[in-house]
Amino acid sequence: MSSETFEQVLAAAQAAGSTTQAWKKFVNTRFFVAIVRSADGNPKNFTLQLADADADGNIAVRISEQRERLVVGGGNTLVTLSGAEVVRRLQAEAGILVALSEGVFAIARDRVDWLRKGIEAARARAAEKAQPAAASFPSLEQGSLPAPASAPDSAPAPAPTLAPLAPAAAPLTLAKAAPQSSPVTRNQVGVLDVAALKPRNVTMPKIGLEFFVPASWQESATATGLRFTGTEHACTVEASGFHRPNLSMAQWLEMRLALVRQEMRYLTQDGESYPFEGELWRGRVTGMATEFTGTFPGDACESRYLVACIWTDGVLASITVRAPAGAFEEQRALWKWLLGRVDMNASAASVYSPPASLGGIGGDWEEAETPPMFGFSLAGRMGRMRVLAYSFPVMLSLAVVGIIAAVLVPASKALGLTLLVAGVPACIWFSVRLMVLRMHDVNLSGKWLAGAFALMLLGGVLQNWIMLGVLFVVFWIASMVIYCFIPGTDGENDYGEQPGPNSTLVNVGATLFILLQFGQIGAASSGKYNNRLPFPVPRGSAAAAKASVPFSPPGNPFTVALPGVPVKVALPAAMVQQLGEVELHQYQLAAGGNVYTVQSIDYHDRMPDNRFDVMDAMQRSVMAKDGTLMEATPTLLKGATGRQVKIGTPGGGLRAARFAVVGTHFYMVSIEVPDAAKGAAATDAFLASFKLN
Structure with a gap:
């Protein structure tokens, strides 16, 4: 992706339906942008040229990868800035317009705010990650670092550490450092007792990276790889990597070093990058190392920071070493051994997430792939x-x-x-x-x-x-x-x-x-749901439960609990004649101010084809002319179609019923209470007691 333009990556991302790669590319791409110089003449003090292109009150800065797509006027100047730098310098409430070969890609204010927030969070995390590692370093003031062994004046200089290096540096003076027995110079290697390290093998199978570390180093996972802390060696080592088929070693090195220059401005590169080679590479793997010197935030002494970039076809890896300057020089033989034992084997087919160091800031806060609405994976985050x-x-x-x-x-x-x-x-x-x-x-x-x-x-x-x-x-x-x-x-x-x-x-x-x-x-x-919890809870007192009497109509089709024995209601002769072959049994009981009704109807061959018509008719009967429907809920009783209804009656009363259709039979129980609030417990208990046999 590094060799592609932002416009190309954007087009591919829009076609794929995911803008993740486009935003990563944006923050690391250098754009031409018009600026307004400050009056003090300081070249670092400038603002971005804004304009209201559509005269709609929405101001924006116009940028482009091609100089000719921008028009500069009024004595303003064109400069090149990364997308991240444009976001950081952009005034509040302003958007971004990216001039493309055909049209303009608009980045709205809310997206700019999101980009700015991610950049700031990435910078804050980079500073925080530096402090715990610094805390594990032995104090130079207390003399906890061993003094380097003195060499005779006539002794030849040691061999270079990782490859041909720059000439020996002048004696290094450490801030607040205890006196050393001899000056610390860059090319000191020393003798390494590998057996005393008790090396253990470390493998990162997703990228095929293998290397060895001392057994005493503490290992922990990071968002992009592994971290090792060696207290006795006063160092922190991190390893990460990812798949990228179209990226060359030169591009990988430049991207990695650009991150250090951007995120660790307190470091200064110490000499040119130099090649190194693992013992088993034989030309199939390439390595380049770069060293930096500076004082990390919160540290009292100067540190060295080594960035090793490792490349093989389609796979990239990075190993970084951080240690106080004196300790770093004393342990050069250790770093040489560490990088010499690195190997890159056949990597897994799955794509490894790019490390935080990829492409400047973007790799550390890129927009995640949004988990789908329906799925079975628990991986990821959702706002x-x-x-x-x-x-x-x-x-x-x-x-x-x-x-x-x-x-x-x-x-x-x-x-x-x-x-x-x-x-x-x-x-x-x-x-x-x-x-x-x-x-x-x-x-x-x-x-x-x-x-x-x-x-x-x-x-x-x-x-x-x-x-x-x-x-x-x-x-x-x-x-x-x-x-x-x-x-x-x-x-x-x-x-x-x-x-x-x-x-x-x-x-x-x-x-x-x-x-x-x-x-x-x-x-x-x-009160529509009668203050019920969304799960069945027995209502009513224990005394009421003991007083209830199970009742079943002829044939024992169902059972319901009543606070007494109901009386069968004789049907008028006219109703019996009207019903014809329909067999109806009806019972009633008045107790505690409430009226209970139980019905059992056998329609025989007159049962309507649509059972819901029967329930609708019975619902209208229960509601009558004075009722107001409060609830009508479908129910299943042993697989039978049913319904529960609650009807408000004048004066704050309540009429409730539960019924079911089984074959040609229709069964219903109902209750009417004068006070809906006071009778809620009795109503729920009565309806819940209705059981099909």
């Missing part, structure tokens, strides 16, 4: 708005599965149950997956969800409804806080790169989901 937007279709899918299953079960019990068994767990999984990806965005492990689900499962097994209710409320509140209020980690975290800006469709979807949640909360607070 707040996207999770909310994706939750809307997931919840809609769950509702559709339930409705279709309710329709299919009466016609084909096996097909309906198959849909439920396959669809409901899948929708639940997609919901849990969104929670995990959102937790990853705030750098939390999804394992916390497993603990929460285990506690709720335990509450259900123990039938401790209070515990289950409290756990559910806590879980719901915590989910909403994480979903809606906690911002994601800036830049990269333990679970990947930061997501990019949200599209308009994502914002619309998130808004719809939020409105749906407010609607459900409002309905619950108004």
Whole structure:
């Protein structure tokens, strides 16, 4: 990609539907841009030339890879700046227009802000990574570094370390360093006791990189590779690599050194880059090393920083060594041995993520590939708005599965149950997956969800409804806080790169989901759901449960719990004649101010083909002329089609019924209470007791 222009990479990225590579290329591409010089004459003090090209109040800077595409006027000057530098220097509330061969590529203000935020986060992390390594270095003031062995004046100079180096440097004076027995010079190699190191092999199979490190070095993973800390050698060594078929060694070296110059401006290159060779390379691998000197932020002494670039066809690797200047020179034999034992074997086919050093700043904060709405992978991160937007279709899918299953079960019990068994767990999984990806965005492990689900499962097994209710409320509140209020980690975290800006469709979807949640909360607070939790909870007191009496109509088709024995209601002769062959049994009971009704109807061969017509007719009968429909919920009772309805009555009362259709039979139980709030527990307990036999 390095040899391609930004316009070429952009076109390929737009065709592929992912802009990740385009943004990486943008921040590292040098563009021509018009600037306005400052009045003080200092060439470093300038601002970017802005213009309102469309006269719509939106100002932007115009840049291009080709000089002739820009028009400069008013005594302004053209300079070349990287895309990252343009973003950092750009005034607030301004966009960027990239002049292409055909048309203009506009980078809106929100995308510029996102780019700027990623650049700043990358620079901050680079500074933070330097400090822990510095803390592990022995203090020069305390004399913890061994003094170099003195050599006779007549002794010849040691052999070069990694390859022909520059002439010996003048004696190096270290800030606040303890007196040394002899000056530290660059070409000292010394004698290395390899056996004392107890070398252990390290392999990075994705790129085929192999090398050896001392057994005492502590290993840790980074976002792009491995890090080793050697306390006794006062050093930090990092290794990373990736696949890139079209990148040459010269391009790789330039990109790697450009990063150091950009991110570590406190370092100065110490001499020219020089080649080195591993013991087993035999011309199939190429290596170039470059050394830098400077004081890292937070350090009290000067350090050396070695960057080794390793290249073979299609695979690149980088090994860096950092140590205080004195320790670095004393351990040159160790660095020579380390790089001499590096080898590049056949690498894995999978593409390894580019290291933070790739292409300047871009590799450390590039936009991650957005996880899909539906999937089974838990890898990656997802921002707040996207999770909310994706939750809307997931919840809609769950509702559709339930409705279709309710329709299919009466016609084909096996097909309906198959849909439920396959669809409901899948929708639940997609919901849990969104929670995990959102937790990853705030750098939390999804394992916390497993603990929460285990506690709720335990509450259900123990039938401790209070515990289950409290756990559910806590879980719901915590989910909403994480979903809606906690911002994601800036830049990269333990679970990947930061997501990019949200599209308009994502914002619309998130808004719809939020409105749906407010609607459900409002309905619950108004009593539409009768203050019920979203899982079945037995209602009513123990005394009421003991007082209930199981009742079944003739033939024992179903059972319902009543607070007494109901009385059969005799039907008028006119109704019996009107019903004809339809057999109806009806019972009623008045107790505690409530009225209970039980019906069993056998339609024989007069059962309508559409069972829902029967339930609709019965729903209208229960609602009557004075009722207001509050709820109509499909139910499944042992695979039978059913429905539960709640009707508001004048004066704050409630009329509720549950019914089911089994073959040619229609069964219904209903209750009417004068006070909906006070009778809620009795209503729920009565309806829940309706069981098909």
